[in-house]
Amino acid sequence: MTSSTITTIPAKITTLSELQDYLHLAMQLEHATIPPYLTALYSIKPGTNADAVHVLRVVAVEEMLHLTLAANLLNAVGGTPDLTREGFVPTYPAYLPDGEDDFQVHIAGFSPSALETFLKIERPRSGPGRLVYRSYAPDASVLGAHPGGGGAHFYSIGEFYAAIEDGIKTLEEEAQAQGKTIFTGDHARQVTSEYYYSGGGKLFPVTDLSSACKAINLIMEQGEGIEAEIYDNENELAHYYRFDQLLKGRYYQKGDKPGNPTGPELSVDWDACYKVKEDVKLADMPVGTELYVAAQAFNETYAKFLRMLNRAFNGEPETLFGAVPRMFEFRNLMTELIRNPLPGSNGLYAAPTYEIAGVARNDAPTAAPAAVGAVKEVVA
Amino acid sequence: MITEQNLVTDENRLERFLAFSAEVTAFTVFELQGTGQAEAYLKTIGDVVGAALLDEILTVHGKQMSTTGDEGRPARNAYLRREIFGSEKLGPIARNIVKLWYSGVWYELPTAWTENYGPAPKDVTFVVSPASYVEGLLWTAIGAHPAGAKAPGYGSWAAAPRIPRFAGDPAHLPAAADEEPARLPA
Known part of the structure; x- marks a missing residue:
């Protein structure tokens, strides 16, 4: 933040352990975009902004696909996903790289500045793989950082994934030359399409170089598009351009060039959104109030959900069947928080705080329906 | 007697309405706000029967605020039954407020009420808004979701409905020791 230098030394992945670190960061990065997208989505008042609701929903659901694909990649190369680690x-707010400047990702309501941030998150990469060095506050979350630390991070998310793809290819080539492979992961740990639904793109197992590259390309194409193409190989509009439509007030259609949508008009009603206090924390809520208790319960529920997801990514994919209803439960819990006024904030509203510190508590495995049942009781 | 503290004003009407609603629906103020419907219902009542009648209910309710907590519940219930729900004038409106929260629908008042306290030309049965149907408390109360909205996810139908516990609910009354906190911190 305070100082930055750009180096042209490309970030090379040279060991399997480095690759696993990168894939872990990829999971963290994909997950980190979901709370901001969902908060914006649920801040929109019911019955309004149908276009924005649709765009935000599609993007959020596809980020969940990306998270799962990243877990498949990590499992494929013998890694152990851990969504519960500190x-x-x-x-x-968390930092994301965007070229020479950083920007912060907030938990906030839908607004023009939120949309600007979303465009930055999904922004197409513009140059070769570069690292940017910068110093951060010690407690800041920096997404897309170089696992080697030292304040380095990638110029864009696309370049982060390009480095991963490059690393996978190089390492697999080296392994093949010795008659080995880096794809040693147990196939049973792969989460497959029967566990995921309701979004663009397909979930598939990663078992070799070709499926690994396919997974990385799907993530990149859905996010930023390929080269100067706004549609991906499945004729799906990339996230960046989906958001751009809301900014431009017009839909893209086939044949359009980036920045010039020529489809039907759309409109955004910025006033029909709850004005959420940006990055609200539990400390902003009066202790002991129903609001405080609900926000705290949400964080606990979210931590439990991450533990469930972690089991799904660690050889028990069927856990997702129970986790999915819980995700729908989040929609209701988030909406409730967002519609409640935040005392002493001059008319702003509350939101989930996502203060999830030590998630790693060891829960006894619970059957899905019972676990879901427990959620409401805690919250109610 | 209307004291100054008890006076319903434009500034405190929403808060007073929520306090009364929480008492008569057995949902918390947080949950009621969470539906996003409070302002719409307040406006509906004002449009159909006028704010003065609502203020009368809130004023009568406000007088009983001194008996709080679970111990005060039986006394409050008796008071509300007698002074509001038992009143020919206020009872039908109070019942309509409960129905509004639970179903999102304003139900046409009984003819006897309209003859005595009407006319109320807007008093017909109507759904307040598409959102009010979705946000009806009845769905939560029966552990279900509104048809066509708030879908609970693939396969969720395999789980038994989750019926929330309510304060004072005989089915969940604590036997001896009150270990389980009631759902409503009254």
């Missing part, structure tokens, strides 16, 4: 859920 810092997996960033402290918002």
Whole structure:
């Protein structure tokens, strides 16, 4: 933040352990975009902003696909996903790289500045793989950082994934030359399409170089598009351009060039959104109030959900069947928080705080329906 | 007697309405706000029967605020039954407020009420808004979701409905020791 230098030395992945670190960071990065997207989505008042609701929903659901694909990649190369480790859920606001300047990702309501941030998150990469060095406050969450630390991070998210793809290819080539492979992961740990639904793009197992590259390309194409193409290989509009439509007030259609949508008009009603206090924390809520209790319960529920997801990514994919209803439960819990006024904030509203510190508490495995049942009781 | 503290004003009407609603719906103020419907219901009542009648209910309710907590509940219930729900004038409106929260629908008042306290030309049965149907408390109360909205996710139908516990609910009354906190911190 305070100082930055750009180096042209490309970030090379040279060991399997480095690759696993990168894939862990990829999971963290994909997950980190979901709370901001969902908060914006649920801040929109019912019955309004149908276009924005649709765009935000599609993007959020596809980020969940990306998270799962990143877990498949990590499992494929013998890694062990851990969504419960300290810092997996960033402290918002969190930093994301965007070229020479950083920007912060907030938990906030839908607004023109939120949309600007979303465009930056999904922004197409513009140059070769570069690292940017910068110093951060010690407690800041920096997403897309170089696992080697030292304040280095990638110029863009696309370049982060390009480095991963490059690393996978190089390491697999080296392994093949010795008659080995880096794809040693147990296939049973792969989460497959029967566990995921309701979004663009397909979930598939990663078992070799070709499926690994396919997974990385799907993530990149859905986010920023390929080269100067606004549609991906499945004729789906990339996230960046989906958001751009809301900014431009017009839909893209086939044949359009980036920045010039020529489809039907759309409109955004910025006033039809709850004005949420940006990056609200539990400390902003009066202790002991129903609001405080609900916000605290949400964080506990979210931590439990991450533990469930972690089991799904660690050889028990069927856990997702129970986790999915819980995700829908989040929609209701988040909406409730967002519609409640935050005392002493001059008319702003509350939101989930996502203060998830030590998630790693060892829960006894619970059957899905019972676990879901427990959620409401805690919250109610 | 209307004291100054008890006076319903434009500034405190929403808060007073929420306090009364929480008492008569057995949902918390947080949950009621969470539906996003409070202002719409307040406006509906004002449009159909006028704010003065609502203020009368809130004033009568406000007088009983001194008996709080679970111990005060039986006394409050008896008072509300007698002074509000038992009143020919206020009872039907109070019942309509409960129905509004639970179903999102304003139900046409009984003819006897309209003859005595009407006319109320806007008093017909109507759904307040598409959102009010979705946000009806009845769905939560029966552990279900509104048809066509708030879908609970694939396969969730395999789980038994989750019926929330309510304060004072005989089915969940604590036997001896009150270990389980009631759902409503009254």
